[in-house]
Amino acid sequence: MLSSVNSLSNASILIVDTGRKGEMRQCEALANACGLPWRFTKNDQIPPDEPTLILSFGRALRQAWRLKAAFGGRPLIIQLGRPRLKAPSELDLILLMPQDDYPEGPQTLHLNMPLNGADLSRPAIPADTTQGPVSVLLGGPTRHFSFSDNDAQVLLSRAERLAAATGTALRVVPGPRTPDHVMQIVEERYRQTPDRIDRRPLSTVLAESGRLVVTADSASLIADAWRTGKPTWLYPLPVRLPPVQRLKIMADRITPELRHTLIRRGWLAGGTDFSRWHRALVQQGLVRPLTEQGLKKPDWHMPFPIPDEELRACRDRVIALIADRKPASSRAER
Template sequence: MTKKICWILTEGMAGTENQCLGLAEALGLDPEIKRLRPRWPWRWLPVGLWLAPLVAQNPTASSLAPPWPDVLISAGRKSVPVALAIKKKSGARVFAVHLLNPYVAPVRFDLVATPRHDGLEGDNVIVTEGALTRITKARLDDALDAHGGRLAALPRPRLAVLLGGASKHFKFTERAAGELALLLRAMVTETGGSLMITVSRRTGADVVARLRAGLEGVPMEIWEGEGANPYFAYLAAADAIVVTNDSVSMACEAATTGKPLYVFALEGTSKKFDAFHENLCARGIARPFDGSFEKWTYEPLMDTERVAQAVRKRLGERMDEPTGERQK
């Protein structure tokens, strides 16, 4: 694909922004990230009431002015009216891709990619199993080169443990941390292996402290946010992976590796998250974590490349369209 100018338009949340970056990287694009910071009165209004959405951006935030990009990748509800306004201002020249449910008619975008658990369908909708990721073999190999010497000292099998935290639907309590520690210790005792544990921004200090206490003496490494993040190295060095069920992104990143994936349930529930994890289990990708260690194989998730292929195909078709057809 000819090198094109790409913008990423989000509300600044790391999870959705990473999905956009994953798609841009899969397309071979070097995107410029535009983070929305709506000013008064827009920031207090539902997005359906946003008149002149391009004027909503705070003047001190990312500029949303010509020259317009060739490809616009947006995610998040507040990005929807802004992305559509950019497409209109460009005379429909901008190829607009939206990730996740836009909550408007999908046909208003050139392409929409949304997880199966969102239940959205349409001629220009690509249904994914979950979130897009930035996981590639090259990225994992590079991370292992940077951290592999240190991690090689940990006995195998190595279990990568990806921790989430409190959210709208889930609670990561000290009680849950204690239960997880017992299961992890049981697995290490059974296998003679080790743990590589990484926290997220939502992981509470009390949870980490409870895990450390419950895993005292267990061969492990815990990354708590200091120094270079070994997240990708943990995925590369792991023989199996455990994720907490409060994150779709972490599970999808783990499932992209093709390695056995265990899910540890936190307190709480979410219809969409439950449907997502049930689908992973039904497809033979994931299993509930009960402290035992098993090996199995499955076809790794390739949602990011699948969406990238759809974008390339539609961009190729678009180049053959008369300009007037794009503006209809």
């Protein structure tokens, strides 16, 4: 017991900075939940003090592995998102994102929602009011989704209908990934009502909105919107299938266990399946699709209360790993 207490009191966290705000907010949420001192590192910088554990997200695992080696292999590695070409048995814990298509195992914890906006002090999603405007949180095209001019027009038309049906105002909130061609459509459409374009910080928009519309490309924004407790509507963008995803689908038609075996050996990186996750969210009643069918119930809202315990579960797994870690003196004796 005493060694466990000492291991926690002397523990620290190093976060590999990916430069992606949504990813880093999840790492920060987990580090803060653990109640341990933490810091960022980037550009292959090696800090002077050895961390107890390293948090890496996505492709940052490569840098995390180099840092682990620089400290004699001692720090634990907690990976958020599927690890690329690294056997899960080589990692201490893998926190899989909800869209990750990756086999379950003793080192994995598959999240139902990203950790954006998660708060230990709030174990359930609050029942919020629907007072305030309908705010459209615009994303943009990614490797997995396209975002055409027609998508922008259909999205705005449906959002306008939702606002009209609920007797509320409409606000359109551009994001850092929103392409110029979509912004041109937005600015032209609201040339006579420019106040509909809301460029305030996301936190302000979330607090003052009554309903939220999120484009399907951003898992982080879906989590941020859902955790407000406000009705969250999901606009389904056309899905792109990268070559790796096409190969995955072909392999699964033959023998899905073969692909999982290759992943467990670190020979294959795994894949993503956003559509499966989005369908699950709709089936669970956590979000509403902004489709013709979905608009038939404009006053839809989530059932309450809804538990939100995933950050606590992640924290507990990390703390247990640190507590079970052998003291430095014991490792030296071995």
